[in-house]
Amino acid sequence: MKNVILSVGSAFPEFKKTAVVSIEKGKEFYELSSEELKSSGKWMVMFWWPKDFTFVCPTEIAEFNKHAQDFTDRDAILIGASTDSEFVHAAWRRDHEDLRGLQFPMLADTSKSLATELGILEVNEKVAYRATYIVDPEGIVRWVSLYDLSVGRNVKEVLRVLDALQTDELCPCNWNKGEATLAV
Template identity: 90%
Template structure:
């Protein structure tokens, strides 16, 4: 059976998952829910990686972290996710220099239920593909990108698309924030 990837215009699934939010003892974990994010009135950018303690994944996670404030400035909640457990996430954060200072939660989808609902679970290894979802304040998916397991994504492109979506106008090819939009 093939995955059906949740696409643009779909309602993002309801979820409540444990995430790593800190390395401070006793404050490492927090339960994040779709309801909490929706109630914040903010956009959500959720990006997925296949496995902790791998090679391409930390380059992407570190790059998203470098741009954390850019997402915050756009009223977007940034969440990283994989099918690894919160304990593996915490160990990886403690172990990897580029991950210790993360400013966004690392969501643990150990049941793989959210990845499955999103249609991003790789068939053989049952790990998430490199997927990114931009979800508006109403919980509607406005953009999806999906990469092969071996290829890292472009964080600046995620920001560019978020900027374009937030204009609620027609944006031409290669449009950048501050440029003119199109009139129909």
Template identity: 85%
Template sequence: MKNAVLSVGAEFPAFAKKAVVSIEKGKEFYEISSEEIKASGKWMVMFWWPKDFTFVCPTEIAEFNKHYQDFADRDAILIGASTDSEFVHLAWRNNHDDLRGLQFPMLADTSKSLAQELGILEAEEKIAYRATFVVDPQGIVRWTSVYDLSVGRNVKEVLRVMDALQSDELCPCNWQKGEATIKA
């Protein structure tokens, strides 16, 4: 039996996981917890990729990094994640030009428990699908998207959805921040 993907309105699962936060010797690792994020009062955007040292994944990670300040401007904590270990994340960061300067943590879900709870663990290889979760400051999932392993996502769409969610208005199709919302 397959787990269903955690969807809108569900509480994001509690977690405490090691993450790579730096390539500076002695400052590489930090444990991130859902409690710490909730206590910050910020939104959380957690995006998952299947495997380190692959081809589509670094294009997405680099694009999220390019827009790191855009997420910060929306009062959001950005976290990247996969089922690879923190040591594999660190090796990849050290060996990939586009990943050395990451401004957000790379979460290591080596037990695959969080990916399993989120319903995004691929059945055969037990790796995470390309999933994105936007979670409000109360820890409630407000948006989720899941892509096939071979298809990269659109970071600007994640930002657009965040703008719409944070507007607390009715937003029509293709709505962009600054455009008129719908008055019911």
């Protein structure tokens, strides 16, 4: 059975999940909901990785963290997610030097319900593909990127696409923030 991936123009699914937001004892967990995100009036960038305590995943998570302020500057809320539990996320953050100072939540989709609604579960292992969603302030998916389990994504490309979407104009191939858009 093949996945049907939630795509551009679709409403991002509603959810309420536990996220890891800190490694400080007693402040590790936070209940994050789509309702809260939508009421913020901000863009959302949610990126998924297959498994905690692996090899490619922390390189991506650390790179997103290096650019966390860039997302904030663009009025976007950055969220990382996988199907691992909040306890595994917390242990990984404490264990991995590059993950201790994360500036965004690590969402735990242990029921795999959100990953299933998004259509991003790998068929055999039932872990999430490396998916990235850019969602506008109204909750509509504006960009989806999906990578095989073995290939890391490019965070600068996510930022470039977010910039282009936020212009609300026509942006040519390889367009970057500050360059001219297309006149119609």
